[in-house]
Amino acid sequence: MKDVYLLSGFLGSGKTSLLSHLIEQFKTEGLKPAVIMNELGKLAFDSRAVDDGIPLKEMLEGCICCTGSEKMEAQLQMLLEGEEFDVLLIETTGAAHPVEAMDAVLSPLFASRLNMKGIITVADCKRWLDRDKMTPQTRMLFFEQIKHAHLIVANKIDLLTDAEILNVTMQIQALNDEAPIIQTSNSKIPIKLLKNMEATLHEKEVQEAAIGKQLSLSSRLHKFEEPVDQEAFEDWVRKLPDTIYRMKGYVPLKGHKNPFLFQYAYGMVQWLPEYMKMSPEIVIIGDQVDKLEIIGDVPND
Numbered sequence: 001m002k003d004v005y006l007l008s009g010f011l012g013s014g015k016t017s018l019l020s021h022l023i024e025q026f027k028t029e030g031l032k033p034a035v036i037m038n039e040l041g042k043l044a045f046d047s048r049a050v051d052d053g054i055p056l057k058e059m060l061e062g063c064i065c066c067t068g069s070e071k072m073e074a075q076l077q078m079l080l081e082g083e084e085f086d087v088l089l090i091e092t093t094g095a096a097h098p099v100e101a102m103d104a105v106l107s108p109l110f111a112s113r114l115n116m117k118g119i120i121t122v123a124d125c126k127r128w129l130d131r132d133k134m135t136p137q138t139r140m141l142f143f144e145q146i147k148h149a150h151l152i153v154a155n156k157i158d159l160l161t162d163a164e165i166l167n168v169t170m171q172i173q174a175l176n177d178e179a180p181i182i183q184t185s186n187s188k189i190p191i192k193l194l195k196n197m198e199a200t201l202h203e204k205e206v207q208e209a210a211i212g213k214q215l216s217l218s219s220r221l222h223k224f225e226e227p228v229d230q231e232a233f234e235d236w237v238r239k240l241p242d243t244i245y246r247m248k249g250y251v252p253l254k255g256h257k258n259p260f261l262f263q264y265a266y267g268m269v270q271w272l273p274e275y276m277k278m279s280p281e282i283v284i285i286g287d288q289v290d291k292l293e294i295i296g297d298v299p300n301d
């Protein structure tokens with residue numbers, strides 16, 4: 001039997017960071033992980049976090065729970081038949097309801113081969129502080145991901161004061177008092193915490209889990225035709241509405257040869273130079289992204 005872990009958590013909370021740490025630690029223990037990544041939006045962007053040599057299946061467009069379990073089952077079948085691995089890590093999109101995603105893995109087809117260890121939810125502590133600014137449906141998803149976790153990673157504590165860390169941890173724990181909670185920066189958790197996980201899924205939970213389908217979250221791919229001025233771009237980012245939760249991709253900046261790797265999660269911008277000429281496009285995820293005006297706007301559709 002191969003152990004399966006489902007990595008859940010809101011958009012930009014730190015799931016890919018968690019994935020990288022877990023892969024490293026499994027490898028140090030001599031175990032070979034395989035990965036299924038599910039990206040909302042069209043860029044298979046996070047797969048850069050997975051080294052060569054690690055079996056990887058990507059599910060682009062839509063999320064595991066919304067495209068139905070068939071696509072997921074096909075990916076699992078291919079992995080089980082075509083690849084050697086010891087443990088499977090599934091990163092769900094931040095817009096997925098974790099129980100529905102878990103349900104997709106629990107097909108009778110794999111009952112004798114896959115052992116669902118449980119859901120690890122990365123909770124963005126910074127976003128928690130401002131949860132009232134989210135739309136009610138999105139906030140509900142944020143809570144649901146925490147409620148159904150078997151292990152909670154309270155992440156981004158580097159952005160909080162000590163008093164805030166204490167408060168936020170207690171509030172998160174109050175939503176789900178059964179799952180152990182660990183405070184982290186960059187989702188750095190020791191792998192030994194995973195070993196004791198035991199998933200328990202009740203029929204009732206699966207039926208109640210329809211919430212993800214009512215979300216208004218959507219994604220938009222934007223291609224840049226011209227390089228943009230970094231300062232003007234950051235100014236545009238600062239003025240974005242609170243309902244834009246996540247952006248990532250490559251932005252062509254004036255005065256630089258290659259587009260920069262750009263990440264945005266909860267008000268925080270990160271730039272990294274890129275040594276290859278990547279396609280200058282970003283994915284924007286939020287509520288009502290279609291109405292958003294983008295700097296240097298030339299919509300890609």
Ligand SMILES: Nc1nc2c(ncn2[C@@H]2O[C@H](COP(=O)(O)OP(=O)(O)OP(=O)(O)O)[C@@H](O)[C@H]2O)c(=O)[nH]1
Pocket residue numbers: 009010011012013014015016017018046093094155156157158159184185186187246263264265270
């Ligand atoms: N300050 C701070 N930044 C963090 C921390 N963890 C992750 N980040 C940053 O937050 C951004 C999102 O991190 P990811 O690990 O890609 O998050 P994700 O949940 O995989 O994002 P999606 O797949 O888009 O939902 C990146 O810019 C990270 O560098 C943390 O603990 N502190």
